[in-house]
Amino acid sequence: MSGDLLPARMVNEYVYCPRLFYLEWVEARFADNDDTKLGKQVHRKVDAETGSAPLPEDGDLRAARSVTLSSEQLGVIAKLDLIEGHGGTVVPVDYKKGSPRDDDTPWPSDEVQVCLQALVLIEHGYRVDYAELYYATPRRRVRVELTDQRLSWARDVVAETWNVADQAAAPLPLVDSPKCTRCSLVGLCLPDETNALLARREQPPRRLVPKDPDQRPVYVTEPGAFVGVRSGRLEVTRDKEKIATFRLLDTAQLVVFGKVQVSTQALQACFARGIPVLWLSSGGWLHGFAQGQMSKYVELRRRQTAVHAQGGAGLAQRIIAGKILNCRTLLRRNARGNVTETLASLKRLADQARHTESFSSLLGVEGTAARLYFAAFPSMISSEAADLAADFSAKGRNRRPPPDPLNALLSFCYAMLTKDLVAITLGVGLDPYLGIYHRSRYGRPAMALDLAEEFRPLVADSVVVGLLNNGEVRPADFLRRANAVALTDDARRTVLRAYERRLDTEIRHPSFGYRITYRRVMDVQARLLGAVLVGEIPEYTPMVTR
Incomplete structure (x- = not known):
């Protein structure tokens, strides 16, 4: 992985779970769940690039959103949700969907991320005295003091993360961790199943595998049918008469039998959502299939x-x-x-x-x-x-x-x-x-x-x-x-x-x-x-x- 810059959010993932970091960063595997979708919703405002972010020698920074800075020295790149200027100093503010810990302190994974944002700002000449984490559930900020000890810890974590990234295999799953129950990658990671097969846990595996997806295959068997797409839905017609319509959100596969046409627009819409398209003969023999980008694994x-x-x-x-x-x-x-x-x-x-x-x-x-x-x-x-x-x-x-x-x-x-x-x-x-x-x-x-x-x-x-x-x-x-x-x-x-x-x-x-x-x-x-x-x-x- 040498030559790359490590995103600060990936260091956050490493502190949360080294295996999660490896699956996402090294193996480029990802899956959404309700938590990740909620996180995207929380970030929708700060993901829009607004406000001027001049370097210190070029003027005062007042407020800027979605600013990307990198540090070759740290080997880190960070996208800062919000930077606020305060009388010659700046404060990085990172947005999180959940809540702080019960004692109102930040989670270690969140803390290291905002510390890295501060270090990147300092390397670019900004004065940073403290950082803040905004937790969306209680709708309040938690202050993070940038002590020498905390910043040194953040640098050490980056070095550990790079060491894990250079390994040939993913770290083993956490054992009996409550983190697994909310992880979006639990269906890819199979933590309890892997640990059970490796005899790393005595209890039976928890029912962590996500529930069956709401999506189901769409079968088109009508000879002469045409599959198009309109307003986020697959539309099946024959002789320009609508036969059926299906939401793309509800579609796991598009399966067509025999003489059925699929429009280029429908193919592109399927590929953009990771929906494979499979062509079969009228008798059911698989003739071929198509997908979007191949897995990065x-x-x-x-x-x-x-x-x-x-x-x-x-x-x-x-x-x-x-x-x-x-x-x-x-x-x-x-x-x-x-x-x-x-x-x-x-x-x-x-x-x-x-x-x-x-x-x-x-x-x-x-x-x-x-x-x-x-x-x-x-x-x-x-x-x-x-x-x-x-x-x-x-x-x-x-x-x-x-x-x-x-x-x-x-x-x-x-x-x-x-x-x-x-x-x-x-x-x-x-x-x-x-x-x-x-x-x-x-x-x-x-x-x-x-x-x-x-x-x-x-x-x-x-x-x-x-x-x-x-x-x-x-x-x-x-x-x-x-x-x-x-x-x-x-x-x-x-x-x-x-x-x-x-x-x-x-x-x-x-x-x-x-x-x-x-x-x-x-x-x-x-x-x-x-x-x-x-x-x-x-x-x-x-x-x-x-």
């Missing part, structure tokens, strides 16, 4: 490339073992016949997958488990829907093109799962094309497919079983063309609703004990995999239900 992609080149470093074995165990659990819970032998075989194959030493052997184990599982799959289908599973019983799993209704449902749900995990890998900062188990080839999102393995039975297969057994899809919902079977437009929408319901289902996380939706657990698992890739935690633990 370059170190993660560098490590991902290294692990990919090394052949997965044991990660593939754990992923496939998790998948096999989840297949076994789904079958055990839903089979309507005697599948005892199959369950025993799947348990044995999961153990083999964990301990196999060669990639070819792992492929063999996974292939054997898949054949046993799909051979027993029709036993989970009720007698009322048996006709839709009859051809599958004879042909087994076949996907290109799906030759029967059950294969068509499985293929569509697997495509939706892959689509979601592409979006998640992009959000985490992973490269969706550089896989661990799945080999990379043109147009294949190998990393998303890797993460999908443990969720195929948990999400996709479960959706298919539920759709058939609940009578939500019937023979009339499928189109047969030669040797291929596809979903009708109405059936596809029915499947999408069922798939989204499944993602909103809450479960108890087997490793961490708290309740969490499948939508959120997929994000957590992707972040845990990233933590393994950068060496923060020793091994990947797949999501395995009991």
Whole structure:
């Protein structure tokens, strides 16, 4: 990081939490929450550049807002919210959204920031006797005396911050800290989860992971539709007639099927808000995706490339073992016949997958488990829907093109799962094309497919079983063309609703004990995999239900 200037607000973050500083400054990772949005609201007035700020030799400074000054000597750059002049001296005033401590003294993180602002002003020739912090909740200022001891401490903290910035890995999370509950980066940092996996805490992890986002995917399935944007909303029209409209604030992904057009303005609006756009065939095959700027978490992609080149470093074995165990659990819970032998075989194959030493052997184990599982799959289908599973019983799993209704449902749900995990890998900062188990080839999102393995039975297969057994899809919902079977437009929408319901289902996380939706657990698992890739935690633990 040498050659850069360290923002004074980043020194504030370092004092608050060294890991938070590292994630934001070194890895350039950031996420908003209610507190950060409120902070922006508090700063809206002082962020506007107003007032003259002459240097001391050029005149008196009366009041100036949003003034940026730097110090090469300190290696710091500071944006001062407000500078007030008082009879030859100036007072830096920094605005904070919260309250001071109970004894009416400033928080150390706020104190160091305003001290650095004072030091930068002093280096530019201003006379500064004290500084002030304005806390918005009580609407009052707290004075900070600029003693030699306090200023020396501020300089030492800057040196410590630079030392941490030069480290190859982020500091470990705080243990049982109340700070984590209000941190905007808690969903990226996963402090309690990381500490639990590293055995740094004895208590079960707190439910710190943020609640499910309000945003949901927008699916556009109408052939010939056009997606534009107007007044902060995505607008879907066909032949200039409005079909639907969605607020961009409520949109997690824009997913278009088949012959649907998306305007350049809509793409730009999505990219500006970090909304990925994914194009699928009318049958659900992922054709491509687009996003705005790539994640700045370059170190993660560098490590991902290294692990990919090394052949997965044991990660593939754990992923496939998790998948096999989840297949076994789904079958055990839903089979309507005697599948005892199959369950025993799947348990044995999961153990083999964990301990196999060669990639070819792992492929063999996974292939054997898949054949046993799909051979027993029709036993989970009720007698009322048996006709839709009859051809599958004879042909087994076949996907290109799906030759029967059950294969068509499985293929569509697997495509939706892959689509979601592409979006998640992009959000985490992973490269969706550089896989661990799945080999990379043109147009294949190998990393998303890797993460999908443990969720195929948990999400996709479960959706298919539920759709058939609940009578939500019937023979009339499928189109047969030669040797291929596809979903009708109405059936596809029915499947999408069922798939989204499944993602909103809450479960108890087997490793961490708290309740969490499948939508959120997929994000957590992707972040845990990233933590393994950068060496923060020793091994990947797949999501395995009991």
